[in-house]
Amino acid sequence: MDDSETVRGTSSVSVFDRIIERRLEEITAIANGAADPEVALSAMVLHHLRFALEDRDHLTPWQEEFRSLPPEDAWRLRRMQRLYVEEWVQVLGEIRPDLSDGEARAAVHATLALLHSPTEYKSGLPQEAITPLLASMALGALHAAGPAPGPPVESV
16 A cells, blocks of 8 residues: 555554655755755755645645644654755755845745645646746745845735
C-alpha cells in the first residue's frame, strides 16, 4: 500500500511521519547538492510544487487532521516542518543576505502557501500550465521579498 492509500484509508501519525521525513530528506539533498543557491532554490520550488500537485492526497488529510493529533506527535511533526522551512531559509539567505532570518522565514512560509494553493481549488488549467506559472510566481516572490518600493504599507 502506498502513502496516499494509507492516508486516505487510515490516517496515522506514522504515515505523516514518513511523508514529512521523506520530504525533509529530499529537500535537504536538493539544498546541499546544488553548486549554486539559485539552482537549489529553483529545484526546491519545483520539487515542492510537484509534491503539491501530484500528491494532493497527502496534503489534504494533513491539513484536516493535524490539529487533532496528540500534542507530542504534533510537536514532533511540527519540528520536522520547521527543519524543512529552515532548509529554504538557508538557501534564500545565500541569495538574499539583505533579508533578516524573520523576513526570509516569512517569505518562505508565504511561498509554500502559494505552492500549496492548487490543493484548495481546481483552476481548469492542466498541470503543464500550472507548474511554470506557480513556479515563476514563487521564485518572483522569494526574490522580491522585503519592503515594497513606494509609500510604506500600513500594518494591519
